[in-house]
Amino acid sequence: MSLLVATAGASVRAAGALSPRWGAALAMPLFGRVAKPRPVHADHEPTMARARRGSVTIAGIDRRGVEVDTYEWGAGDRTVLLAHGWDARASQFAPLVRELVADGYRVVAFDAPAHGGSAGRRTYLVDWIHVFAALQQRHGDFEAVVGHSFGGLAALVGVAGGIRSARVVTIAAPADADALLAGFQAGLGYSDAVSRRMRELFASRYFAGDPDPFAWLSSVRRPLPAAVPLLIVHDRGDRLVPFTEAERIAAAHPAARLLPTSGLGHNRLLAADVVLDAVLAHVAGPVADQAPDVAPVDVETRPEPALAASTR
Known part of the structure; x- marks a missing residue:
């Protein structure tokens, strides 16, 4: 400590x-305070150097507007969105970016407010979802949303609330906002x-x-539509987000695939071959014939996918 x-x-x-x-x-x-951003790891610098950089502007935790750095690789109409976790940055997905681009996908990622190169000092879960909405305006429907840790919870909440994605992958994700508050208390x-x-x-x-925001900030109380395939990846020895969180997510999504690992902890999952292979297979896998009909939530009190942010 x-x-x-x-x-x-x-x-x-x-x-x-x-x-x-x-x-x-x-x-x-x-x-909501975030530690000073970590530098980009040397192994990830070549991938980040090849990114096409941009930005989106969202309301932010203080409703004053905050500019968020975005990154794009590859081309085509199959777009995969990557969402990093708390005290992390987009560059941590570099191994997955390389694999997805090699398979022909367009890949987009971002540094959330107060993370990486983005502005701000504080943030909260809804900021991630507002970035999702801004990037959806730019790129259209997502082939998949892949979220690590905090970003995994954002992926679950966002797609359950109206972000359009054919598939979802969570890696070392908590099941709900209650888990975040419990971890903060601990x-x-x-x-x-x-x-x-x-x-x-x-x-x-x-x-x-x-009256109860925790009801929709939860993948347990508000799971994904049944038509959205879900892959849950979690290490049994994760010390930051316990494996029981993966079990809670899986229990709320009976059709999901749970991939448990051992010895990879919380972050090494992102570069492990077994995880990369599983994510690529899931992204390329079958989906329902029609996208689920999910009503977006109210922009003033909850994250509204279509109206939450501006882009450039």
Whole structure:
């Protein structure tokens, strides 16, 4: 545990001992804050150098607008969208990008707000979905959305909410926003009473007027349409997102394929041959004859796929 996290946790616990409301108020600004972006790994630099770069602008966590860096490789009308996780960046998908482009796909990715080269210091789940919507405006329907960790949850929530994709792949993904809040609580060590206030504060601040945003920020309570094939990849020894999260996702999607691995942890999955092969096979696999009819959700209180962002 870093000194910063330990100090923050001590402060939240002390405030929470006096009042759960105070503890939650102190913890809330920390919840969406992102660490300083990591540099691009040397092995990934050649792939990123070949990317066609662009940007999209979304509302962002503060509703003031934030510019997001985008990347594109390959050509054609079969587009695969890649969504990275928290404290990560698009470059981590470099091994998968190379494989997909070699198989003839157009590949698009992005650095979410406060990640990689994108602007901002704070972000939240809906930002990912708004980027999905902006890129859908640019590229049309997706052949697949592939999400790692936090990006995997965004893929599940986004496609369940109206983002049009023939297939979905999650890699080391949590099942819902509750899992994110539980992990945050475990990291700072605050009480269940503070946790309950955190949930209330999170809902009221970002989803005012929505009686239960956690119902749609969940792949368990709002699973993908049955017509969308799902591949779930997760390592049994993942220390950041427990394997039980994959089991929860699979239980909510009886037709999904669950690929468990061992010894790859949370991030090494992204470059493992067994994972790359499984993703390529899933992206090329069969889908239903017709895309599912999914009604998009309200733009003011929930991420609206068609109206959430502008592009250039």
